[in-house]
Amino acid sequence: MRTELVVIGAGPAGLCASIEAARSDVDVVLLDENQKAGGQLIKQIHRFFGSEEHLSGVRGITIGSMLLEEAEREGVKTLFNTAAWGLFPDKTVGILRPDGVDTIRAERVVLATGALENSLAFPGWTLPNIMGAGAAQTMVNVHRVLPGRKVMIIGSGNVGLIVAYQLLQAGAEVVAIVEALPHVTGYQVHASKIVRMGVPILCSHTILRAVGTEYVEKAEIVRLDAGVKPVSGTERWLEVDLICIAVGLRPMAELAWMAGLRFGYIPELGGHVPLHDKNLQSTVPGIYIAGDAGGIEEASTAMEEGTLSGAAVASSLGRVNRKISVARIADIQRRLVMLRQGPFGNYRYEAKQHITEAYHRCEQVGNGDRYDR
Ligand SMILES: Cc1cc2nc3c(=O)[nH]c(=O)nc-3n(C[C@H](O)[C@H](O)[C@H](O)COP(=O)(O)OP(=O)(O)OC[C@H]3O[C@@H](n4cnc5c(N)ncnc54)[C@H](O)[C@@H]3O)c2cc1C
CATH class of the missing domain: 3.50.50.60 (FAD/NAD(P)-binding domain)
Structure with missing residues (x-):
């Protein structure tokens, strides 16, 4: 199978990445090992905290179904009961479906695999x-x-x-x-x-x-x-x-290790985190990281990061007028900064800054600093 974008993980980050990219006419395959979409949200029966813009007051489980409906309306192809068992630097994704093993060749990949419990x-x-x-x-x-x-x-x-x-x-x-x-x-x-x-x-x-x-x-x-x-x-x-x-979560990043992405160790974000730039592109060009897989935060930031990665993918494939794309990406980044500088301090903002700084240092010097693994 071939497609332009494979999104691995149909939690809030993966769903929002798919919606944003599909809106710009990118061919998207969204896959998840679960039977249905929503990631962590399928078990969140409580009303979410956070801002209205990020659906606070709505039950997590409802947010998952709302985002899935939107993704389907935008023409995203969904594969459930489908686990990604491999991710290669050329952006081939190995998958296991109920009917057997297969591969998908993609031009871009968004890794939105969420978190593991410590x-x-x-x-x-x-x-x-x-x-x-x-x-x-x-x-x-x-x-x-x-x-x-x-x-x-x-x-x-x-x-x-x-x-x-x-x-x-x-x-x-x-x-x-x-x-x-x-x-x-x-x-x-x-x-x-x-x-x-x-x-x-x-x-x-x-x-x-x-x-x-x-x-x-x-x-x-x-x-x-x-x-x-x-x-x-x-x-x-x-x-x-x-x-x-309940002693914390860490990014689910096995596929990122396998594809050869570089990591940083940032305790505030759950430990080893794949390095990425401001648009969430990792150190392997064409592979993006969104949501808890790129550092433990919340559903609101996962949604914004998903949208950001989808917008960056559409822009990199030349699907959006450059001026519009720059403005759209800047707007999402502004919202992310606001979320991270909320009433509980800005440690998440600072931690994310470390990741992008480390990403650029790796690009420039190739190795050897605290964040480079
Ligand atoms: C108890 C609890 C309460 C919470 N309450 C709130 C709240 O009130 N407000 C808030 O903002 N946030 C809350 N959160 C946090 C929020 O749920 C997460 O931050 C958010 O779901 C992260 O989104 P995500 O898309 O990155 O990952 P996830 O939601 O974890 O989704 C990842 C998806 O990837 C899939 N996946 C992983 N690996 C593979 C693979 N190899 N192949 C195929 N599929 C794969 C998984 O099956 C999963 O569906 C809560 C979390 C918990 C645990």
């Missing part, structure tokens, strides 16, 4: 019913299965807080949220709602071990001092049958 190892962590918070969320909101009734969550970021709330809504008891830092790391508005519902958020605490025979039955927790060392004598046991680990 894990945490402690004695007993391989017991059944200890899982990523995202896995618990998929079981509850997509498959309608409550994975446990007495839950402990490790990590007080937005994912931990939102999953705690959704498990409460589904009828579970959240016994505690434990957080190693001395403060909650997610938005206060989410934390306050959960505390009002009677859930203790234990800051400066961590898990020591989990025990059980067939699945987890108890967890031992401990208080941490200012140096993050366990305080002897503060150990206690909680009876739980589910532990959700």
Whole structure:
């Protein structure tokens, strides 16, 4: 199969990339290993926070279907149940479909594969019913299965807080949220709602071990001092049958490694991140990176980055009048800067700046600085 643009991943970033490119008459194939479009959004039953322009107040699941309808209206060809198993520097994409293995030759590729959950190892962590918070969320909101009734969550970021709330809504008891830092790391508005519902958020605490025979039955927790060392004598046991680990996400970037993209290590964006320029083009010409795959942020930035990559692809293929394209791209970049300089500080703006600076340094010197891997 041949096409002008392959977009890998049909989350908010991939959907917006496809819509923007197809609007400029680019032939787009959008593929996803899931059965349907939306990425993380298919399990977000809550109303989104953020700005109205980015559909705040609309449930994540609805945003996914709205974007898919728009993509189909613009003539995007969609392939679901289709995993990309390979990406090569000449922009050939290896795919696995229900009917077998195939390849797609593309002129451009947008990688919008999203994120992976980080894990945490402690004695007993391989017991059944200890899982990523995202896995618990998929079981509850997509498959309608409550994975446990007495839950402990490790990590007080937005994912931990939102999953705690959704498990409460589904009828579970959240016994505690434990957080190693001395403060909650997610938005206060989410934390306050959960505390009002009677859930203790234990800051400066961590898990020591989990025990059980067939699945987890108890967890031992401990208080941490200012140096993050366990305080002897503060150990206690909680009876739980589910532990959700919510200790951060990292970019899902295996295909980027495979295609030979260069990476930078930026902890604020989840760790190893493919370097890219301001238009999201990676260090392999013609391969672009959008959304969480290029650094962990939120759905609003994923949508804007998707749109930016789609506009940059259309421009690089000569589909848009240069003046119009420059203005369009500048407008999206301006919106991204505004999102990243929001009320919670501008660390994401600064981190993204590091990536583009490192991208240009690699281009100029070829190797050898902190961000170059
Ligand atoms: C619990 C939780 C709550 C959240 N709440 C909010 C919120 O209220 N507001 C907000 O703005 N953001 C929120 N977010 C964040 C938001 O969901 C993500 O930032 C956003 O979905 C990232 O979009 P994306 O398109 O980059 O990736 P994703 O949505 O992760 O989509 C990536 C897609 O790529 C596909 N894929 C990956 N690898 C392959 C492959 N090899 N082949 C084929 N397909 C592949 C995946 O199946 C997936 O569909 C939340 C996230 C979580 C986990």
